[in-house]
Amino acid sequence: MSMFCFQCEQTAGGKGCTKIGVCGKQPEVANSQDELTCALIGLARAAKGQSAGPKADDLIRCGLFTTVTNVSFDRERVQELVQQVRAEKNKLDASVADFPASELWAGDQDIVSLRSTLLLGLRGMAAYAVHAAVLGKENPEVTAWFYKGLQALGEEHSAEEWLGLLMEFGKVNLACMALLDEANTSAYGHPKPTKVSLTVEKGPFIVVTGHDLLDLKQLLEQTEGKGINVYTHGEMLPAHAYPELKKYAHLKGNFGTAWQNQQKEFDNIPAPILFTTNCLMIPKSSYSDRVFTTSVVAFPGAQHVSDTDNVKDFSALINKAIELGGWQEDKEFTGINGGKEVMTGFARDTIMSVAGTVIDAVKAGAIKHFFLVGGCDGAKPGRNYYTEFVKKAPQDTVILTLACGKYRFNDLNIGEIGGLPRIMDMGQCNDAYSAIQVAVALADAFKCGVNDLPLTLILSWYEQKAVCILLTLLALGIKNIYIGPSLPAFLSPNVLNILVSKFDLHPLTTPENDLQTILK
Incomplete structure (x- = not known):
C-alpha cells in the first residue's frame, strides 16, 4: 500500500513519504487521515462555508488536529471520526460528496503547493482552537474561517487568489492565538519568571507531555496529597510559570528535553507518561505499557483517557504511578548542554x-x-x-x-x-x-x-x-x-x-x- 505525506520537516528525502512515514505512521493510517481531510472538506461544502453548529464546529477542529504530525497512529479512531464527520455532513446535505482523495495532492505543482500550505496551516490553527475550546473560549471569526478555508481547498483558485487566502488566514490565526492566550491567562494567570529543576525526586511520579494545560490542572488536582510528583516534558515546561499551576507543590520540575528524544529518555522509565496533544512517537516496548493518551492523541494498544463533560478521570494513570513506584533515589538529569535547571x-x-x-x-x-x-x-x-x-x-x-x-x-x-x-x-x-x-x-x-x-x-x-x-x-x-x-x-x-x-x-x-x- 502506498501513501503520500510531506507535511513535516523530516519527510523522506526532503520530498515526501510514500511507503511509510518517517514518523512511523503506516500507509493505512496516513490514507485514513487523507480520507478524514476530504470528509471535512465535504462537511464545509455542505455547510456552505459557514458554521454549522457546535457539534460540527468541534468535529472540524478535532478532525484537523487529528491529522497533525505525531498525533494519531490509530486507524480505527481516525475512521470513527470520518464516520462522524460524514454523518454530520449528511444532516446538512446528503447530496454533497467528499472531496476526492485522489485530488488532494494532485495538480499543478505551484497550485498544490499553495493549497497544501493552506491545509497545513488550518491543521496547525485547529490545534490552538482545540486548546482554547476546552477552556470555553471560541471566536466566531476563527470558527467560520475553518469552514471557509476547507471549502476553498475544494475549489479552483489562481495562484494570486491562493496567496490572498494564505494572507487572510495568517491574520485569522493571529486572532486564534490571541484567543488561546486569553483562555490560558484567564484560567491560570499571567506567567511569571520561574526556575525549573531538572532533577527527579525519588518515589512515584507522572510525566505529562504535550500542550494542554487543562489536562495538567485536572491531573494535579487528582494527585494532590497522594504522594505522587508530577513532571512536565517538552512543550509542557511553561506550565511551571502559571500561578494557578505552580501553586501545586507536587508539580516538581521538568523531565527530559524535546519530543524527539522521548524514545531514549522514556526507556524503562518507572512512571507513566500522559500524552495530552501532539508529540507522540511510537513507544518502545520498554515503556509502551505505561503510555496514556487523551484528547485526539491515539496509538493502538495505549490506554486512552476519555472525558465526560470536559472532566477526565486519571485514576488508572495514578494507580500505574503508584504501581511503578518511581526511582528509589533522586535522579539528577541535565539539559543538552549540561545545565541542571532552566527558566521559563x-x-x-x-x-x-x-x-x-x-x-x-x-x-x-x-x-x-x-x-x-x-x-x-x-x-x-x-x-x-x-x-x-x-x-x-x-x-x-x-x-x-x-x-x-x-x-x-x-x-x-x-x-x-x-x-x-x-x-x-x-x-x-x-x-x-x-x-x-x-x-x-x-x-x-x-x-x-x-x-x-x-x-x-x-x-x-x-x-x-x-x-x-x-x-x-x-x-x-x-x-x-x-x-x-x-x-x-x-x-x-x-x-x-x-x-x-x-x-x-x-x-x-x-x-x-x-x-x-x-x-x-
Whole structure:
C-alpha cells in the first residue's frame, strides 16, 4: 500500500513519504487521515462555508488536529471520526460528496503547493482552537474561517487568489492565538519568571507531555496529597510559570528535553507518561505499557483517557504511578548542554513590565540586537545550528525563545544584561502571540515599524503549528525571517521564490555567516 505525506520537516528525502512515514505512521493510517481531510472538506461544502453548529464546529477542529504530525497512529479512531464527520455532513446535505482523495495532492505543482500550505496551516490553527475550546473560549471569526478555508481547498483558485487566502488566514490565526492566550491567562494567570529543576525526586511520579494545560490542572488536582510528583516534558515546561499551576507543590520540575528524544529518555522509565496533544512517537516496548493518551492523541494498544463533560478521570494513570513506584533515589538529569535547571515564564506580561529597562538598555547601547530563536525541534541533523547560534551571539544581544526548539540551548548560562537574563523563554509554540505583542510594543516605544527594530527571527520548524505561525508573521508584513534547518517540501520552487522576494525569507546557512549578515 502506498501513501503520500510531506507535511513535516523530516519527510523522506526532503520530498515526501510514500511507503511509510518517517514518523512511523503506516500507509493505512496516513490514507485514513487523507480520507478524514476530504470528509471535512465535504462537511464545509455542505455547510456552505459557514458554521454549522457546535457539534460540527468541534468535529472540524478535532478532525484537523487529528491529522497533525505525531498525533494519531490509530486507524480505527481516525475512521470513527470520518464516520462522524460524514454523518454530520449528511444532516446538512446528503447530496454533497467528499472531496476526492485522489485530488488532494494532485495538480499543478505551484497550485498544490499553495493549497497544501493552506491545509497545513488550518491543521496547525485547529490545534490552538482545540486548546482554547476546552477552556470555553471560541471566536466566531476563527470558527467560520475553518469552514471557509476547507471549502476553498475544494475549489479552483489562481495562484494570486491562493496567496490572498494564505494572507487572510495568517491574520485569522493571529486572532486564534490571541484567543488561546486569553483562555490560558484567564484560567491560570499571567506567567511569571520561574526556575525549573531538572532533577527527579525519588518515589512515584507522572510525566505529562504535550500542550494542554487543562489536562495538567485536572491531573494535579487528582494527585494532590497522594504522594505522587508530577513532571512536565517538552512543550509542557511553561506550565511551571502559571500561578494557578505552580501553586501545586507536587508539580516538581521538568523531565527530559524535546519530543524527539522521548524514545531514549522514556526507556524503562518507572512512571507513566500522559500524552495530552501532539508529540507522540511510537513507544518502545520498554515503556509502551505505561503510555496514556487523551484528547485526539491515539496509538493502538495505549490506554486512552476519555472525558465526560470536559472532566477526565486519571485514576488508572495514578494507580500505574503508584504501581511503578518511581526511582528509589533522586535522579539528577541535565539539559543538552549540561545545565541542571532552566527558566521559563517570560511571556508578554512579564516583558512589558520591564519594558522601561529594556528600552533604556537599547538607548544606552547595552542591548544592540534581539533574536527570537525558537520553534519546533526535530530529529534531523542540522539542528545544532540553533545551539551554536545562541552561543556565538554577541554579549550585547538578547535571545527570546519559545516552543520546544529552546531545548537546544535553554540550559545555557550566557549571562544577563541590566539584571535580565539574556535567554528569555516566552512559552509554548502558541505563545508566538506574546512575541508578536512584545515586538509591536517595542515598535511603538521607538516610534518605528516592527521591521525597523533591531530584531531578527531565527525559526526552526517541524510540523503544522509552525506553518500557521509563519503565515501569521508573513500576513503581518514581518520580513527578513530566517528559517530552517531545511525548507518545507510542500513549497514549490516558484512559491518559495515568491516568499523570498516578497518577504525576504532566508534559508539558514551557518551561525557565523547568518550572524555576520544580520549584524553588519
